[in-house]
Amino acid sequence: MLKILGKDISINVRKVLWTCRELGLPFEQEQWGAGYRATNTPEYLALNPMGLVPVLIDGDFVLTESNSICRYLANAYGGERLLPVNPRERALVEKWMDWQATELNNAWRYAFMGLIRKHPDYQDAALLQKSIDDWAKLIGLLDTHLAKTGAYVAGDNFSLADIVVGLSVHRWLSMPGEQPVFPAVNRYYQRLSERAGFREFGCNGNP
Numbered sequence: 001m002l003k004i005l006g007k008d009i010s011i012n013v014r015k016v017l018w019t020c021r022e023l024g025l026p027f028e029q030e031q032w033g034a035g036y037r038a039t040n041t042p043e044y045l046a047l048n049p050m051g052l053v054p055v056l057i058d059g060d061f062v063l064t065e066s067n068s069i070c071r072y073l074a075n076a077y078g079g080e081r082l083l084p085v086n087p088r089e090r091a092l093v094e095k096w097m098d099w100q101a102t103e104l105n106n107a108w109r110y111a112f113m114g115l116i117r118k119h120p121d122y123q124d125a126a127l128l129q130k131s132i133d134d135w136a137k138l139i140g141l142l143d144t145h146l147a148k149t150g151a152y153v154a155g156d157n158f159s160l161a162d163i164v165v166g167l168s169v170h171r172w173l174s175m176p177g178e179q180p181v182f183p184a185v186n187r188y189y190q191r192l193s194e195r196a197g198f199r200e201f202g203c204n205g206n207p
């Protein structure tokens, strides 16, 4: 049985949970991370020296980094539909996964920590506005792209890229205040909402 260490409210944990659902994989989950079981213990740091969630334990194999875990699960458990074998099709999926992990994550961090998590270290008004502007710019790029595909981020078919980008879109739409409206992104959100995995782990009340 797969074991996933990490709390339900974490976007990175939810990527892995949703991937398991899409693949029909049973799993056990333990709630680790701030507010739950502490990740700064020697026991946990031996699994992930970063002290972050999620961690996947598959028998004697331990893996960290949410996007890598999603790719591993698709590779190991018949997920070609989510991560194609064809090099070009796969590259388009991986490109958007990398974009989410590097560009999008970095853009939203300050605004998310300040406005949603209400962390005292993230309350500088100018930096909050810059983060929202950077985030909106990237969601705008995604909107232009989705208007072209008319379906999913890597083309006609749902893939791992939609799990990581879809959760990020849900986070964007959870932001308080008046934010720019992106019609293709909104249609994409509706499309994702037809999936049980997204309803369970994506748009489930956690930003």
Ligand SMILES: N[C@@H](CCC(=O)N[C@@H](CS)C(=O)NCC(=O)O)C(=O)O
Binding pocket: 010, 011, 012, 013, 032, 033, 034, 039, 051, 052, 053, 054, 064, 065, 066, 067
């Ligand atoms: N690059 C890592 C980032 C993991 C990460 O930042 N996890 C956050 C939760 S989303 C975390 O563990 N924060 C500390 C905590 O909650 O204790 C991944 O994608 O797995």
